[in-house]
Structures are given as structure tokens and as C-alpha cells.
Amino acid sequence: MSARVRTWMSQDVFDLLFDDARLERLRSLTSSPTLQRADLPHEPGVIDDTEILITSWGAPRLDAELLARMPNLRAVVHAAGSVQGLVSDALWDRGIIVTSAADANAIPVAEFTFATIVLAFKRTFIHVRSQSVEALSWGHELTSRSYGSVGRTVGVVGFSRIGRRVVRMLGALDGIRILVADPFVDPEVVAAAGATLVPLEALLGEVDVLSLHAPGLPATRHMIGAAELAALRDGATVINTARGAILDHDALLVECSSGRINAVLDVTDPEPLPMDAPLRGLPNVALTPHIAGSMGAEVRRLVDSALDDIETLIVGGPLSSAVTRNEMEVSA
Numbered sequence: 001m002s003a004r005v006r007t008w009m010s011q012d013v014f015d016l017l018f019d020d021a022r023l024e025r026l027r028s029l030t031s032s033p034t035l036q037r038a039d040l041p042h043e044p045g046v047i048d049d050t051e052i053l054i055t056s057w058g059a060p061r062l063d064a065e066l067l068a069r070m071p072n073l074r075a076v077v078h079a080a081g082s083v084q085g086l087v088s089d090a091l092w093d094r095g096i097i098v099t100s101a102a103d104a105n106a107i108p109v110a111e112f113t114f115a116t117i118v119l120a121f122k123r124t125f126i127h128v129r130s131q132s133v134e135a136l137s138w139g140h141e142l143t144s145r146s147y148g149s150v151g152r153t154v155g156v157v158g159f160s161r162i163g164r165r166v167v168r169m170l171g172a173l174d175g176i177r178i179l180v181a182d183p184f185v186d187p188e189v190v191a192a193a194g195a196t197l198v199p200l201e202a203l204l205g206e207v208d209v210l211s212l213h214a215p216g217l218p219a220t221r222h223m224i225g226a227a228e229l230a231a232l233r234d235g236a237t238v239i240n241t242a243r244g245a246i247l248d249h250d251a252l253l254v255e256c257s258s259g260r261i262n263a264v265l266d267v268t269d270p271e272p273l274p275m276d277a278p279l280r281g282l283p284n285v286a287l288t289p290h291i292a293g294s295m296g297a298e299v300r301r302l303v304d305s306a307l308d309d310i311e312t313l314i315v316g317g318p319l320s321s322a323v324t325r326n327e328m329e330v331s332a
Helices: 011-017 020-029 064-068 089-093 102-121 124-129 161-170 187-192 200-204 226-230 249-257 296-315
Strands: 005-008 052-055 075-078 097-100 153-157 177-181 209-212 237-240 262-265 285-287
Touching: 005 020, 011 296, 020 296, 052 296, 064 089, 075 296, 097 296, 102 124, 102 161, 102 209, 102 237, 102 262, 102 296, 124 262, 124 285, 153 161, 153 200, 161 177, 177 200, 226 249, 249 262
Parallel strands: 005 052, 052 075, 075 097, 153 177, 153 209, 209 237, 237 262, 262 285
Antiparallel strands: none
16 A cells, blocks of 8 residues: 655755655655655645645645645655644645654654753853863862752643653652653653652742743743743753743843853854844853754654554554644644
8 A cells, every 4th residue: 555745945955854664654655656855835736636745854734725726635744843834724624634743753852951050050051151170170170069860849830742751751850859840741741750849939939940841822922021031049040942032031141141041052042143132152051953852864764754654544443643633723
């Protein structure tokens, strides 16, 4: 069994996702005479017969006009994470199935976040940015209680795919407490993962590290603002590997400029930050260029997930990676 499959993504992304083995697997699943990239939206006839569309970075929004050119389309398989910029009301109204490789993309983000939390407990980023002889000497602040993970508390905001993985990874550390803030999850589910569910306002004053994993939605813009940052303990570290806009950067600048709290930002608002942005000059703020998500060889997990979904669609099995219209309201 097979289906007429097309891909729609940039050429660079296509070349990165599909090595020879994965390209051969894709060819085995398609009944198309030739494997075509549907990247020419104004060229007639290219996508008319498409039944399953594989998308990734560089794909356009699937609006009513574009969907009208694909009357046989029954599924969109997204070989990347969020589908927010891809889907439209017209797509949902057609009843087209949408899947995402968000679970696969969650793996490197969670790994990066976990590593960042461990390094934050040792104040690594501050030492890397500081070039003073005193700060770089072994034994400096050796007896400070601000070092190490024992007896510390991590707050995870958003029990998302990534948030769940981070919580499970943190369970490997000895002597820490994990708190979770998320209004949409069951306390028993959080407890089973080894954490405690609390309201956000109760979490903030308890944590030494605040790790953000909430979706980027209008309702979550600046959800961590001046009041929330002021509620953090002195010396706390804010880590954002989610979406830049959920953190109020002006409020963060005030707190970090005072030296009261620290930050590690893999995402910013805007992204990237302008080179003259004041946050860039602070010794207690570390910036990385949105590298937590799948990169390099890691992206092969995404196409493997997409190809698994196509096989499932062809045989009619259950899809664990399907995205629904309702889920889009509370997920990234």
C-alpha cells in the first residue's frame, strides 16, 4: 500500500532531513511517479494529486487558497515541532489530519534544559562570562550556599512534552525538590513524574531555578513579568528554552541589572536580540542562539517520526502524534 506524497519545505531543510536511507524509505511509501518537492505554489499541476503532505521549516501557511489546489489532501505530516504557523481554519474545516514531530523535537530541548539547570547550580555561566582573576580562582566562594544542587528547588512552568521530560531527568539528581505550575494538568500525573503541582504564585518564591516550558500564545505573553520576577529568591536563575515572549525582557533587565537574579536565554523577544540590547552586556545573563531544539543530526528524529506517521496513515492505525484544533489553543 502507498499514497501520493509530496514534501513542502526549503531545499536546505529537505537535504538535512533526508539522507539516502530516509529518502529511500520515503520513496517506498509513495505512489507518486517521482518524488516532488511542492515548493512552487504558482506552478499548476504540481500538487493537485497530493494525498499526504510532508512539511517542515520553510513550508507556507496552508490557507484556503492553497488547500483548494489539493482536493485530495487528507493529511499533513509536519517534520518539525509547532504547527501554529502552518495550520488554518480552512485546514481544520476540511477535516484534514495533522501530525507533528513535537515529541521527537522535545528530546534535545529537554536535554539542553537539564544540562543548563545542572550548570546553573554551579553558577557556570557567570564564571564563563567573568574574567576576573578572583572569580576564576578555585576556591572562590567555595563555602557559598549558592553552589550545588543539594537542597535546592527547581520550578518548571508548563508540564508540556518538554516540561515532562525535564522533570523526569531532574529525578536523577540527588537532594532536589521539583515544583510544577500548569493549570491544565492533573496533580496525580505530576506526582507520578516525581514533582509537586502548585499554583504559579506559590512556586515562584520557592525556587532556585525557574525553567520555562509554557507555549507561546497570546494568553501567555509576558506571563513571567515584573511581579513574577520580583517574587523569585535572590540568586535564582531563570532559564527560557520555550518562547521568548512569555518572559518580559524589560522586567528581566531590571532584576538582572541589579544582580539579584540570573538568566540563561536560548530564546528571546525579539529573536535575535539586537547587538546593542542591554541584556547582552550583563555578566549574569547568558544567551544562546535558539540551539536547544533539533539541530544537525538530531533532525533525523523528526523525519523518522514523520515517516512513521505516514506508514500509520497508509495502514489505518492509531496516530499518537496527531494534533487537534482544541489542542492548538493550549500548546505551542
